[in-house]
Amino acid sequence: MKKSTIKSNALKAMAAVSAKSAEKNSNSACFWFLGQPKQPKAVKKLRKF
Numbered sequence: 001m002k003k004s005t006i007k008s009n010a011l012k013a014m015a016a017v018s019a020k021s022a023e024k025n026s027n028s029a030c031f032w033f034l035g036q037p038k039q040p041k042a043v044k045k046l047r048k049f
Contacts, residue, residue, distance in 0.1 A: 026039060026047045 022043050026043045
C-alpha cells in the first residue's frame with residue numbers, strides 16, 4: 001500500500017516538473033540560428049506573450 005502511494009506521488013511530481021520545464025522552454029528561444037528544434041503544438045499552447 002505504501003509503495004503505490006510513493007509511486008503515485010513520484011509520478012505526480014515528475015509530471016509537474018516536466019510541465020514547468022516545457023512551459024519555460026516554450027517561452028524562451030535559442031540564441032543560435034538553427035539551434036532550436038520544432039516544438040509540438042501542445043507545447044506552443046503554453047506560451048505566454
